[in-house]
Amino acid sequence: MKNVIKKSILLVTVFTTMLSIANEIPNNIKKTYKETALTINNVSQGDLLTIKDYNGIVLYKELIKSNGTYKKGFDLTALPSGDYFFEVDKDMEIKTIPFTVNYQSVVFNKEKETSIYKPYLRQKGDLILISKLAPNLEPLKVSIYSELESGSELLYTQNIEGLQSIDIAYRLKKGSFKIVFNSNGKEFTKFINN
Known part of the structure; x- marks a missing residue:
């Protein structure tokens, strides 16, 4: 019985010492985690x-x-x-x-x-259909490039302004094309094979 009491007193003393040491750690060393x-x-x-x-x-x-x-x-x-x-x-x-x-x-x-909102591009035969929501009348610049072995060649550029719902269509001949959209300070690129 004396051994049990001695071990209990020893455990209480160890825990008290650990708590007093933990309280002495300066605030700038303690790790605070705010999720x-x-x-x-x-x-x-x-x-x-x-x-x-x-x-x-x-x-x-x-x-x-x-x-x-x-x-x-x-x-x-x-x-x-x-x-x-x-x-x-x-x-x-x-x-x-x-x-x-x-x-x-x-x-x-x-x-x-x-x-x-990003521009949305669909291909229907030789037609390229482009839609974009622009709730704050953000302008959209569309640039169409022909993809050649020697690089890209600019074919057409159009700036569209003052519309909340942009819907445009382009007819393209056979070939490979890169279509670059600029709106809201961002650039989006789509590639199509016609």
Whole structure:
């Protein structure tokens, strides 16, 4: 019985010593982990999630593995203080979710979330049909190149402005073509064989 009491007193003493040592560790050495939960609805397998700084440098990249709702926790407080954004690159849309890191806090700016709609291209015989949503009347520049063995040759350029719903068609002869779209500060390229 005495051995049990001695062992119990020894264990209490060890735990008390460990707790007092842990309390003496300065705050700047202790690791604090603050996880921010990100939930994105209506994602598809193959969509690309990135975290970028405002210089466009990619800090994190992940291909989404399943359809539905994406949920993941991130320790964004590990980033240096500054402005950043999540970017979700889907088939027809690029969604940007901005946030600011200030020392140990993360603030999301819901008012500055944006969605950019990508141009959609369909081929129907020798017709190329292009559609794009532009809710804020964003201009769209379309450049059509002929793909040759010696390189690309610009055939046609068109700037489209002032429309919320862009629908255009081009008739192309037989051959290989590169179509470059510029809108919202981004460039999208499609290749077609006619």
